Amino acid sequence: MSSYARYTLLILVVFLCILLSAFIGSYIFLFYFKRTINEYDICFNDYNYHTKMCIAKYGDCKISNAYLIFTPISPIHVYLSSMISFTNCSHIIDRVMHVMLLVELTMDNSNNSNNRKKFIVIDKTSYIDILTDFHMDDTSEIYNITIPREITLNSLLEKTRRRIGDSKFFNWHFYRNNCQYFIRQLMRTLHYKFRIRNYNFTSRKHSKKYYNKMFHSSYSVNAYYSILFLYNFFQKYINNVQQHVVFKLLSFVNDYTVI
DSSP: OOHHHHHHHHHHHHHHHHHHHHHHHHHHHHHHTTOOTTTSOOOOOSOOHHHHHHHHHHTTSEEEEEEEEEEEOOHHHHHHHHHHHTSOOTTTSTTOEEEEEEEEEEOSSSOOTTOOEEEEEEEESSSEEEESSOOOOTTOEEEEEOOOSOOBHHHHHHHHHHHHOHHHHHOOOSSSSSHHHHHHHHHHHHOTTOOGGGTTOOOHHHHHHHHHHHOOSHHHHHHHHHHHHHHHHHIIIIIHHHHHHHHHHHHHHHHHHHO
16 A cells, blocks of 8 residues: 555544544533533524625625525435434435525616526525525426515515524524525515415424434434534534635735736
8 A cells, every 4th residue: 555545544534533523522412411402503693605705796686586496305315314313214304395595686777678687596504505506407396486576685685684583594403493494584575475385385393293203212313413513513613714715815816816
């Protein structure tokens, strides 16, 4: 084995040991102190860096059209849920859909019908993500939503945030505050007469039933909380900082090249 391969293997082993230690540590903490994801979590109280950049660029653009997007839970998420819970989750969440909001933005302020348009997706996983690069396939269900009044992207987000509060707006819970709850609140801001029964939303009652079927033991519940804890920690303190640092470095390189 070459020295390069040995160093690579050593780095991989060290990384896996750190990851395993972090999981065991967070699991013991949550189990010993009988904490839940509502009581102890790496909570978000702001947008991530990428979303902030999108809002800074497109926040003042008016929303000309909106579309609800329902997509099936991906096989990888079903597989990971089954591993964590030691339960075959495929038959439990096969009817559950992930919901996103696709909005069409008008880039110019004039009433010209030939104005430039921009499509973005507002998504909610464990944090809010605004996507300018996204993919949809034939498994997605798309519904056009009527917008009765003019509203900008900034207004949509801020009015929703003020109404439901920062904790529910920025954070995520399996059945109390998931993607479906978040998108329903955005739809309330867009259209006060929006009727959820006309669409394929899952009620909180059914979401809780799915949760209880999936995480039926104390081990699976604490394992789920521990993994979510670590994932949120990574997103908030590592990935978010990395995005910020890379952007600053690229800006510095571009400025230096221009000079």
